[in-house]
Amino acid sequence: MADRTRPATIADVAARAGVSQASVSRVLNGKQNVDPAIATRVHAAVAALGYTPSIAARSLVHGRNDTVAMVVPDLENPLFQGILKGLSLAAAADGYRVLVADTAEQADEEPAIAREARHRCDAIVLCAPRMPAPQLRALAPLLAPAVVVNRSLDDPAVPTVGVDYARGMRDLVDHLAGLGHTRLVYLAGPDASSSQGERMRGLRDAVTAHPGVTVDALPCGSRLDDGHRAADAVATAVRAGATAVIAFNDLVALGLMPRLVELGLRIPDDVSVAGFDDVPLARYATPPLTSMSVPRSELGAQVWSRLRALIAGEASEHALLFRPRLEHRTSTAPPSEARRTAGVREAAAAASASAPATATASATAELGVGA
Amino acid sequence: MADRTRPATIADVAARAGVSQASVSRVLNGKQNVDPAIATRVHAAVAALGYTPSIAARSLVHGRNDTVAMVVPDLENPLFQGILKGLSLAAAADGYRVLVADTAEQADEEPAIAREARHRCDAIVLCAPRMPAPQLRALAPLLAPAVVVNRSLDDPAVPTVGVDYARGMRDLVDHLAGLGHTRLVYLAGPDASSSQGERMRGLRDAVTAHPGVTVDALPCGSRLDDGHRAADAVATAVRAGATAVIAFNDLVALGLMPRLVELGLRIPDDVSVAGFDDVPLARYATPPLTSMSVPRSELGAQVWSRLRALIAGEASEHALLFRPRLEHRTSTAPPSEARRTAGVREAAAAASASAPATATASATAELGVGA
DNA sequence: CTGTTAGCGCTTTCAG
DNA sequence: CTGAAAGCGCTAACAG
Numbered sequence: 001m002a003d004r005t006r007p008a009t010i011a012d013v014a015a016r017a018g019v020s021q022a023s024v025s026r027v028l029n030g031k032q033n034v035d036p037a038i039a040t041r042v043h044a045a046v047a048a049l050g051y052t053p054s055i056a057a058r059s060l061v062h063g064r065n066d067t068v069a070m071v072v073p074d075l076e077n078p079l080f081q082g083i084l085k086g087l088s089l090a091a092a093a094d095g096y097r098v099l100v101a102d103t104a105e106q107a108d109e110e111p112a113i114a115r116e117a118r119h120r121c122d123a124i125v126l127c128a129p130r131m132p133a134p135q136l137r138a139l140a141p142l143l144a145p146a147v148v149v150n151r152s153l154d155d156p157a158v159p160t161v162g163v164d165y166a167r168g169m170r171d172l173v174d175h176l177a178g179l180g181h182t183r184l185v186y187l188a189g190p191d192a193s194s195s196q197g198e199r200m201r202g203l204r205d206a207v208t209a210h211p212g213v214t215v216d217a218l219p220c221g222s223r224l225d226d227g228h229r230a231a232d233a234v235a236t237a238v239r240a241g242a243t244a245v246i247a248f249n250d251l252v253a254l255g256l257m258p259r260l261v262e263l264g265l266r267i268p269d270d271v272s273v274a275g276f277d278d279v280p281l282a283r284y285a286t287p288p289l290t291s292m293s294v295p296r297s298e299l300g301a302q303v304w305s306r307l308r309a310l311i312a313g314e315a316s317e318h319a320l321l322f323r324p325r326l327e328h329r330t331s332t333a334p335p336s337e338a339r340r341t342a343g344v345r346e347a348a349a350a351a352s353a354s355a356p357a358t359a360t361a362s363a364t365a366e367l368g369v370g371a
Numbered sequence: 372m373a374d375r376t377r378p379a380t381i382a383d384v385a386a387r388a389g390v391s392q393a394s395v396s397r398v399l400n401g402k403q404n405v406d407p408a409i410a411t412r413v414h415a416a417v418a419a420l421g422y423t424p425s426i427a428a429r430s431l432v433h434g435r436n437d438t439v440a441m442v443v444p445d446l447e448n449p450l451f452q453g454i455l456k457g458l459s460l461a462a463a464a465d466g467y468r469v470l471v472a473d474t475a476e477q478a479d480e481e482p483a484i485a486r487e488a489r490h491r492c493d494a495i496v497l498c499a500p501r502m503p504a505p506q507l508r509a510l511a512p513l514l515a516p517a518v519v520v521n522r523s524l525d526d527p528a529v530p531t532v533g534v535d536y537a538r539g540m541r542d543l544v545d546h547l548a549g550l551g552h553t554r555l556v557y558l559a560g561p562d563a564s565s566s567q568g569e570r571m572r573g574l575r576d577a578v579t580a581h582p583g584v585t586v587d588a589l590p591c592g593s594r595l596d597d598g599h600r601a602a603d604a605v606a607t608a609v610r611a612g613a614t615a616v617i618a619f620n621d622l623v624a625l626g627l628m629p630r631l632v633e634l635g636l637r638i639p640d641d642v643s644v645a646g647f648d649d650v651p652l653a654r655y656a657t658p659p660l661t662s663m664s665v666p667r668s669e670l671g672a673q674v675w676s677r678l679r680a681l682i683a684g685e686a687s688e689h690a691l692l693f694r695p696r697l698e699h700r701t702s703t704a705p706p707s708e709a710r711r712t713a714g715v716r717e718a719a720a721a722a723s724a725s726a727p728a729t730a731t732a733s734a735t736a737e738l739g740v741g742a
Numbered sequence: 743c744t745g746t747t748a749g750c751g752c753t754t755t756c757a758g
Numbered sequence: 759c760t761g762a763a764a765g766c767g768c769t770a771a772c773a774g
Contacts, residue, residue, distance in 0.1 A: 009766090009767055009768085010767065010768060010769095011767080011768095019744080019745085020744065020745045020746075021745090021767090021768075021769090022744070022745060022746080022747095022769080022770085023743090023744060023745075024768095025768070025769060025770090026743095026744085026769095029769085031769095031770095032743075032744095033743065034743075034744085035743065035744080038743090038744085052490060053767080053768070054431070054766085054767050054768070055490060055491050056427060056430040056431040056434075056436060056766080056767075056768095057431050057750090057766070057767035057768040057769090058767080058768060058769080059427040059430070059431075059750095059768095060425070060427040060428050060430075060431050060750050060751065060752090060766085060767080060768075061749090061750055061767085061768050061769050061770085062750085062768090062769080063427075063750075065427060065491075067470065067491070069468075075452055075455060075456040075459065076449075076452055076453065076456055076651075078447075081446055081447055081452060082447070084446060084471070085446040085447055085473060088446065088471055088472075088473045089473060089475060092472070092473070097440075097470050097471075097472060097488065097491065098470070098471055099438065099468050099469070099470050099471075100455070100459055100468075100469055100470075100471055101459075101463070101468060102456060102459045102460060102463070104460060117468065119423060119426060120426050120436075120438070120468065224651055224652065224655055228655065254652060254655055255655050257655075257657075258655050258656070258657055258659070261657070280447075280595055281595065281625060281652060284595055284599065284625055284626050284628075284629050285629070285657075286628075286629055286632070286656075286657035288629070380750095380751055380752085381751065381752060381753095382751080382752095390760080390761085391760065391761045391762075392751090392752075392753090392761090392762095393753080393754080393760070393761060393762080393763095394759090394760060394761075395752095396752065396753055396754085397753095397759095397760085400753085402753095402754095403759075403760095404759065405759075405760085406759065406760085409759090409760085424751080424752070425750085425751050425752070427750080427751075427752095428750070428751035428752040428753090428766090429751080429752060429753080430752095430766095431750085431751080431752075431766050431767065431768090432751085432752050432753050432754085432765085432766055433752090433753080433766090434766080
């Protein structure tokens, strides 16, 4: 039937149906009023030839290709995955597809990758937590239509969909303080990460609001391994009187907890642990991990909503910020009375048995009110 | 300088450089020998105009757009993510980008989604574990160039990159049998999943090879929740004498373990638990989860290697199958002597205290030699 | 209502 | 070695 050597073109269909290409185009795009008889013949020809319009040709004419790009630093991060999924599904509902560009954490390559990806698509979603703010501020407008996700940007022309990390941290500290914790440890994320900065801000606000509470920041990272490696330092801090740990995110918390247990600490009896992001596994951790829930998919969906508006030529909407929600689980509880009141703890003794005594105080930074 | 209203075209560059479009094209594509003087002027014009070739126009002429599609049933599955990441990175190294098409588990929509995605790209990667084999066998060739990942397909024209799930299961049972376990429980994945079928095959082989060993298959699923929900049934089986559980994958195992502990069972003292895939979190689970490691990124990289060959017009390579590697961790250990020899167990009593006595025997299927 | 005619921006013969 | 011209496949005026 159909000639399998060369994909059928609109000309083939027109010839076969005995009409002009314009008519075929009209029929296929439901334009104007077309004689039903012609429509029938066109459809028949299309079916017989197995014709499908060339995306490339159509893109050239229309100047768009119904595809949007999303650059992500790491496809394996649950947060970015969720955003991508939400975006992908929402965009698909409008006939758009998503092109992914994993920058493999190469922050310096991001601008180039973003431009290239944008060039192939009608719009772009920037997820670049590590990119210096000035650089992002300069880059984003050049990529328009673009929306920035997971961080803020002071440019009304570039919509933003983010998470109020500062507020989330503040709420988390409120939670811990409410339980009676006064000496907290924070396992910090990558210095370059924008959300890390926002978290620190939230922490400072919290410390100001809770005069009796202190938070020591320990350098850590954003992944499972980082959390695992930070366990010794945390144990040391606990021995020195800390009763709760806030991890940069759930991955860090999840990597941290088992090692803490290995070091002889009980969670939450000896130390409470909280994460951030509320990844699916958090509720199934041992013990179930208290976390600040972030609506990953919804972030992606909202990104699409803004991107679509931009593509349609509408003015950019207001910045959107989701407030994380506390998911209180077993990993956080009031400090034991002994730990709460005394300077010396039973648990500390247990911990010191297996934990190295290496002091990491030099890397520690206590958050002052104005710090 | 550059006119910001309309993107510069090759004609603009040609005019500005005072040469023909053909020359511009030649310079930009490094074709033939071009007069250095002309090249210089072209480059200057390009820079001045901020010119970038139109991807759409180029695609129309070349008949390709340096993009490949990948359809996945669920972007949140760690296995698929890993494959996507590996593919994305490998493809990027050759100047290709990846378009993702999440089918949101709508197996019946897959063919349509796949065709649509393929139509926008030069090739496609099919990850469709739930699609009936006959349907896939019929579809894949129509999508060529295409490669199927994570399952096999009996078509020499369609390359395949998969995981030897049967062998993995076999090896896992060997491991468990070697530890002394004889009564195993298998938490089965979705019936429609091809890898579920392969796992069952491996299980049957194993049972045949180990005369004293039996495996009871319990319907379960492929996600955290599924594992969590299956805990009661597992506890019942343990009370009835089972000493080890093999989960369809790590997600299931990770969801299962905490609930098992809640029900009063100790892992691995009362019951050993093993997963499959070796997701990053497995090693940080409580207890660390024994799993069959699958090279996720490598799968993606190999997929790209095959796809690239196909795009280049080379003959399709032989099917590739990775053999999972055992990662023996704490969650599997020899059964306690008491459990191993006696028909009655101490742990069972503990378990029965909190676990409902509901029998799930009706949903159970023991694997016979020829089953 | 339908056919004709220009392009969309780029590459590529084919002359010169 | 370079320019002119012919498309790639499709859509969108513009006439009829």
